[in-house]
Amino acid sequence: MFVLYEKGRTKVPMKVWLEDERDLEESCREQAYHLSELPFLHKWVCLMPDTHAGKGMPIGGVIAAKDVIIPNAVGVDIGCGMAYTETNIQVEEIRDIMTGNGSLVQAMIGDIMRNVPVGFNHHKTMMPCDTLDRAYEEIERYEEDEELLGQMEDGYYQVGTLGGGNHFIELQEDERGYLAVMIHSGSRHFGKSVCDYFHNRARELNQRWYSQVPDEYRLAFLPTESGEGKRYINWMTLSMDFARENREKIMLAVKAVMEKWIGKYTSLNLEFSGDINCHHNYAALENHYGENVWVHRKGAVRAQGGELAVIPGAMGSYSYVVMGKGNPESFCSSSHGAGRRYSRKGAMEAFSCEQVIRDLADQGVILGKKKRADVAEESRFAYKDIETVMAQQPDLVVPVKRLKTVGVVKG
Numbered sequence: 136m137f138v139l140y141e142k143g144r145t146k147v148p149m150k151v152w153l154e155d156e157r158d159l160e161e162s163c164r165e166q167a168y169h170l171s172e173l174p175f176l177h178k179w180v181c182l183m184p185d186t187h188a189g190k191g192m193p194i195g196g197v198i199a200a201k202d203v204i205i206p207n208a209v210g211v212d213i214g215c216g217m218a219y220t221e222t223n224i225q226v227e228e229i230r231d232i233m234t235g236n237g238s239l240v241q242a243m244i245g246d247i248m249r250n251v252p253v254g255f256n257h258h259k260t261m262m263p264c265d266t267l268d269r270a271y272e273e274i275e276r277y278e279e280d281e282e283l284l285g286q287m288e289d290g291y292y293q294v295g296t297l298g299g300g301n302h303f304i305e306l307q308e309d310e311r312g313y314l315a316v317m318i319h320s321g322s323r324h325f326g327k328s329v330c331d332y333f334h335n336r337a338r339e340l341n342q343r344w345y346s347q348v349p350d351e352y353r354l355a356f357l358p359t360e361s362g363e364g365k366r367y368i369n370w371m372t373l374s375m376d377f378a379r380e381n382r383e384k385i386m387l388a389v390k391a392v393m394e395k396w397i398g399k400y401t402s403l404n405l406e407f408s409g410d411i412n413c414h415h416n417y418a419a420l421e422n423h424y425g426e427n428v429w430v431h432r433k434g435a436v437r438a439q440g441g442e443l444a445v446i447p448g449a450m451g452s453y454s455y456v457v458m459g460k461g462n463p464e465s466f467c468s469s470s471h472g473a474g475r476r477y478s479r480k481g482a483m484e485a486f487s488c489e490q491v492i493r494d495l496a497d498q499g500v501i502l503g504k505k506k507r508a509d510v511a512e513e514s515r516f517a518y519k520d521i522e523t524v525m526a527q528q529p530d531l532v533v534p535v536k537r538l539k540t541v542g543v544v545k546g
Contacts, residue, residue: 136150136151136152136153136464136527136530137150137151137153137155137156138150138151139151139156139164139167141168144168144171144172145168145171145172146171146172146173146174146176147171147176147178147179147180148171148179148180149167149168149170149171149179149180149181149182150179150180150181150182150464150465151167151181151182151186152181152182152183152184152465152470152527152528152531153182153184153186153527154527159182159186160187160188162188163182163186163187163188163193166188166189166191166192166193166196167180167182167193167196169349169352169354170192170193170196170198170208170354173198173200173348173354173356174347174348175200175201175202175203175356176198176199176200176201177199177200177201177423177424177426177428178199178423178424180196180197180198181196181197181198181435181464181465181466181468182195182196182197183195183196183197183434183435183465183468183469183470183471183474183528183531184470184474184519184523184524184527184528185434185470185471185472185473185474185519185524186434186474187474187475187476189210189433189434190207190210190211190353191205191207191208191352191353191354192205192207192208192210192354192431192433193433193434194433194434194474194475195433195434195435195470195471195474196208196431196433196434196435197430197431197432197433197435197465197466197468198430198431199421199423199428199429199430199431199466200356200428200429200431201426201428201429202358202359202360202429203356203357203358203359203364203429204356204357204359204364204367204368204371204418204429204431205337205354205355205356205357205418205431206329206330206333206334206337206355206357206367206371207330207334207353207354207355208354208418208431208433209330209371209416209417209418209431209433210330210416210433210434211326211327211330211331212321212322212326212327212378212416213321213322213326213327213329213330213371213374213375213378213416213417214321214322214326214374214375214376214377214378214379214414214416214417215319215320215321215322215326215378215414215415215416216319216320216321216378216379216382216412216413216414216415216416216436216471217317217318217319217382217411217412217413217415217436217444217445217447217471218316218317218318218320218382218383218385218386218410218411218412218445219315219316219317219318219409219410219411219412219445219456220315220316220386220390220407220408220409220410220411221309221313221314221315221316221407221408221409221536222313222314222315222316222393222405222406222407222408223313223404223405223406223408224313224314224397224403224405225311225312225313225314226308226312226313226314226541227312228401228403229314229397229400229401229403232400232401234396234399234400238501239396239397239400239401240306240501240541240542241501241542242396243306243392243393243396243397243542244306244501244502244503244542244543244544245503246392246395246396247304247388247389247392247503247544248503248505248544250388250391250392251295251296251297251304251385251388251389251544252295252296252297253296253297253298253299253505253544253545253546254297254298254299254505254506254546255299256296257289257292257293257296258292258293258294258295258296259292260292261291261292262291262292262294262295262384264290264291264294264377264380265380266290266294266373266376266377266379266380267287267290267291267294267377270287270373271287276369277366277369277370277373279366280332280366280370282332283328283329283332283370286324286325286328286329287325289324289325290323290325290377293323293324293325293381294377294380294381294384295381295384295385295387295388296320296323296381296385297318297320297385297544297546298320298321298323298546299545299546300479300512300546301319301472301513302319302320302321302545302546303317303318303319303447303450303513303543303544303545303546304316304317304318304385304389304543304544305317305318305447305450305454305540305541305542305543305544306501306540306541306542306543307454307538307539307540307541308538308539308541309536309537309538310536310537310538314541315536315538316386316389316390316393317445317447317454317538318382318385318386318389319447320378320381320382320385321378321381321416322374322375322377322378322381323377323378323381325374325377326374326377326378326416329367329370329371329373329374333357333363333366333367333370334353334355336357336363337355337356337357337363338350338355340355340357340361340363341355341356359429371417371418375414375417378414379412379414382412383412386410390407393405411443411444411445411456413436413437413443413444413445414432414436414437415432415434415435415436415471415472416432416433416434417431417432418430418431418432419432419437421466421467423463423466423467424463430466430468432468432471434470434471434472434474435468435469435470435471436468436469436470436471437459437467437468438457438459438460438461438462438465438467438468438469438531438532439459439461439467440459440460440461440467441458441459441461442458442459442461443456443457443458443459443535444456444457444458444459444469444532445457446469446470446471446472446521446524446525446532447472447473447521448472448473448515448518448521449473449513449514449515449516449517449518449521450495450500450502450513450515450540450543450545451494451495451498451500451515451540451543452473452515452518452520452521452539452540453521453522453537453538453539454521454537454538454540455521455525455534455535455536455537455538456534456535456536456538457469457532457533457534457535458532458533458535459531459532460530460531460532460533462530462531464530465531468531469528469531469532470524470528470531472518472521472524473518473519473520473521473524474518474519474524475517475518475519476516476517476518476519477516477517479509479512479517481517482511482512482513482514482516482517483509483511483512485511485516485517486511486514486516486517487511488507488508488509488510488511490511490514491510491511491513491514492507492510494514494515494516495543498540499541500540500541500542500543501541501542501543502542502543502545503542503543503544503545504544504545504546510545513545
């Protein structure tokens, strides 16, 4: 970890969990400087080892703000995060079993794709959603933002769907050979609509207040005690709860597929345990260094002492279950993944679809993806090396499990 501070320009230091200042990309550095100029920050800006440029605030960025909340410092996929479960079955017990749909792993990956809508696809009928049911019971908390109410109804069709981009469902093998499931998904279009709506509202208000924060920084803020700030917090919390339930519904569908196929082709008694469901795009009111502050984690997980979290690598590489060390310097946070080395466009130019599919096949990874033309966007080589990322944060987390991709479903 190193510290950046430029007297006369920055109001607070920037703590960067990278080995060398040269590892910090210039666009990410510039965004970090913008954050460090904000007049309401507490202590310092944190950049995790997976950091790279984002919209307004770097991905892998963590800030603590006094009495304000910044929609773009939470991000468009509010509540995006990870779900995880492990089983009592070893991968070797099922790896070579054949079905009428290929290997048992291939059959499960194919059935997951049939049962969990991916990409822009939604369910064709309304699905049960406890989160939205509760929201309608207290609709007075939300009805002032009439423009967003339609998103609540649409959410019944989106809950239990994966999305696209870097979202995934993976069957994995841990270092002892046991089968596990890892899911990366968020609040779908619901959270994006909330972020865009309140970011635009914050821009309007900041201009009216002659805010010190330049509009081009894309860091418009809302005082948490203002009407708009309170309403954003309500909608953000709803988006987070929706994202958590979305991952729960996807996990239930995956478990049902596994029970079906493993029950049909083996006599193994499948059991699940060790469930984790954690966010990595959100803001929360926490106490740090004696003050109550709004900690914004945009592409970072909370890593309080003893708390379990999930840090995935790219498909075909390794992922980790970790335990937090509760390091106050990072506001009890750690990286949320490997972090991109190439933009999506850059990855498509650097790697061919055939290269990525061959790389996965050489590792014995089963790929489930309907549209393969853009698979290069998610090549493991488009991301930082997860082992390097983990080596740069030994003061933030302790690895608990290391897992390798066996099969993956992508949007």
